[in-house]
Amino acid sequence: MYDLAVIGGGVNGCGIARDAAGRGAKVLLLERGDLACGTSSASTKLIHGGLRYLEHYEFALVREALQERERLWRIAPHLIHPMRFVLPYRKGLRPRWILRFGLLIYDHLGGRTTLPGTATLDLRRHPAGAPLKPGFRHGYAYSDGWVDDARLVALNALDAAERGATIETHTEVTRLAREDGGWLITAHDRTFRARALVNAAGPFVLDLLHDAHQPTERRMRFVRGSHIVVPRLFDHSFAYFFQLPDGRIFFAVPYERDFTLIGTTDRDQDSPERPPAASDEEIRYLCDAANQYFAQSIGPDDVVWSYAGVRPLVDDGSGKPEAATRGYRLELDGGDGEPALLSVFGGKITTYRHLAAEAVDLLADHLDALQGDAWTATQPLPGGDFPTDGLPALEADLARAYPFFDSVWVERIAKAYGTRARRWLADARSLDDLGTHFGHGLTAAEVDYLVAVEWARTADDVLWRRTKLGLRFDADQAAALARYMAEQQ
Structure with missing residues (x-):
C-alpha cells in the first residue's frame, strides 16, 4: 500500500512526487508514456514571470513566478541559467512609456535579489541591435531565465526515486476505484493501492476524474503552443521579446549553441487526444513574425525542427487563447472516510515547485505519513549542488579530467548532469573507454x-528529452542508437 499515488509524469506530477517523498510518504508515480513526453517538454524553455501577463492583470501569477525564478536557479544551476531579454520598441504598437512602466513593475513585483534589472538600450550601438532590420533605435533589456524543461522533469523524478518513490513509466492507468478506504488503481494487468491520489494528468485531467467517477465543475481550455527552430540568427547571448501588430508577442531565444528557437503560437485545440503538431500556418506565422524584425529572412524551408504542446489551461471565459489564465487551481475531494483525490488544473513550468508544495500541504491532513513543511525551495536537484556562478568552473574541471572530449561536448554534459557527470564518465581515459x-x-x-537511472527506453527518449541531440543526429546515427537500445533490453 502506497501512501500517495501520483498519476502524470510531467513537471507538476514529478514535482509533487519529489516533495511528498521528501516528507516521508511512500509515493508511487505512474506515467503512461515517457517522462515529460507531453506538455512539459514542449515549452519555450523559459523560467520567467510572464511579462505579457501584466496586461491581463495577472499580478498574483506574475509575482509568484518571479519569486520562483531565483529559487529554481539556486536548486538547479546546471539546468537553469539567467538570460537577458531585449524588447525593442516598435512605433505604432505599445508606447515606450507603457513598456517602461511594465518593466518597472516586473523588476519590483517579485523580490528580485541577484538578477540585474531593466536597462534602456540604444539598439544602434548595442550588440542586440546588429541582427535587426534598420530602424530599430530604442529598446530595453530585462532579466529572466532559460531551462532545459525535459531534464527538469527527469531530475525531479530522480530525486523522488532517491527519496524512496517508485517511478513507473509506460504504465497507463485504465481504471480507478475507491476501495477499503483507499484507491485501487489498475494499469492494464497490474494493480496498485494507495491511500490518496493526485491527478496530475495535464491535458487528460478531466478524463481521469471521469474514470474516478468524480464530478467537477471545472472546465479546461486546450491551447496549442507551437515553436520552430532555425539555424542561428544571431551570435550574441541575448534573447528577444518581440511585439506584433495583432497584439501577440513571441520570443527568439539562442538555443543549443547553433540554433534559434522561435515561439510561441496560441491556438485552441479541440481535443488533447489529437497529437499536437505545428501546422503549416503556424510555421509560416512564426517565420513571418521573425521577418518583421530580423534582417536575415527565414521561411519554412529553414526550419530544422518544429514542436508543439497542448497547454491544459483553466477555462476562465477569456476570448482569445493567449488571454486565458496561466494560473493553476488545486481541487481536493475526500474526507469523512473517503480517500483523498487532489486534481491539478493548469499551471506553468516556472511555478511547478510552488504548486507541488501547496499540493502536498493540502494533502497533509489526509496522510499521516506526511511530516514536516515544504523543503524543496532550498534542496538542490540531482547534480545541482554547486553555486549559481559555478558552472564555468565545473566545465573546466570536466575538461581537465576528460581531455578527449570536445569543448562543446563538455558544455552539454555539464549542463545536463552537473556534478553527477562523473557517475557515468567514471575513470575514462579515452573515448573508447565509454563504449560505442x-x-x-x-x-x-x-x-x-x-x-x-533516468527511465529512458527509446532513442527518442534520449535524443529529444534527456538530450536535444536529435537536432544533430542524422538518420543513420539515430537508427544505430535505436538498434543498440533495443539490443540492451
Whole structure:
C-alpha cells in the first residue's frame, strides 16, 4: 500500500512526487508514456514571470513566478541559467512609456535579489541591435531565465526515486476505484493501492476524474503552443521579446549553441487526444513574425525542427487563447472516510515547485505519513549542488579530467548532469573507454546511465528529452542508437 499515488509524469506530477517523498510518504508515480513526453517538454524553455501577463492583470501569477525564478536557479544551476531579454520598441504598437512602466513593475513585483534589472538600450550601438532590420533605435533589456524543461522533469523524478518513490513509466492507468478506504488503481494487468491520489494528468485531467467517477465543475481550455527552430540568427547571448501588430508577442531565444528557437503560437485545440503538431500556418506565422524584425529572412524551408504542446489551461471565459489564465487551481475531494483525490488544473513550468508544495500541504491532513513543511525551495536537484556562478568552473574541471572530449561536448554534459557527470564518465581515459560513440559526444556509457537511472527506453527518449541531440543526429546515427537500445533490453 502506497501512501500517495501520483498519476502524470510531467513537471507538476514529478514535482509533487519529489516533495511528498521528501516528507516521508511512500509515493508511487505512474506515467503512461515517457517522462515529460507531453506538455512539459514542449515549452519555450523559459523560467520567467510572464511579462505579457501584466496586461491581463495577472499580478498574483506574475509575482509568484518571479519569486520562483531565483529559487529554481539556486536548486538547479546546471539546468537553469539567467538570460537577458531585449524588447525593442516598435512605433505604432505599445508606447515606450507603457513598456517602461511594465518593466518597472516586473523588476519590483517579485523580490528580485541577484538578477540585474531593466536597462534602456540604444539598439544602434548595442550588440542586440546588429541582427535587426534598420530602424530599430530604442529598446530595453530585462532579466529572466532559460531551462532545459525535459531534464527538469527527469531530475525531479530522480530525486523522488532517491527519496524512496517508485517511478513507473509506460504504465497507463485504465481504471480507478475507491476501495477499503483507499484507491485501487489498475494499469492494464497490474494493480496498485494507495491511500490518496493526485491527478496530475495535464491535458487528460478531466478524463481521469471521469474514470474516478468524480464530478467537477471545472472546465479546461486546450491551447496549442507551437515553436520552430532555425539555424542561428544571431551570435550574441541575448534573447528577444518581440511585439506584433495583432497584439501577440513571441520570443527568439539562442538555443543549443547553433540554433534559434522561435515561439510561441496560441491556438485552441479541440481535443488533447489529437497529437499536437505545428501546422503549416503556424510555421509560416512564426517565420513571418521573425521577418518583421530580423534582417536575415527565414521561411519554412529553414526550419530544422518544429514542436508543439497542448497547454491544459483553466477555462476562465477569456476570448482569445493567449488571454486565458496561466494560473493553476488545486481541487481536493475526500474526507469523512473517503480517500483523498487532489486534481491539478493548469499551471506553468516556472511555478511547478510552488504548486507541488501547496499540493502536498493540502494533502497533509489526509496522510499521516506526511511530516514536516515544504523543503524543496532550498534542496538542490540531482547534480545541482554547486553555486549559481559555478558552472564555468565545473566545465573546466570536466575538461581537465576528460581531455578527449570536445569543448562543446563538455558544455552539454555539464549542463545536463552537473556534478553527477562523473557517475557515468567514471575513470575514462579515452573515448573508447565509454563504449560505442554514436556521434556528437553521445556514448554507450551515457546511454546506459540514462536507461538504468533516468527511465529512458527509446532513442527518442534520449535524443529529444534527456538530450536535444536529435537536432544533430542524422538518420543513420539515430537508427544505430535505436538498434543498440533495443539490443540492451
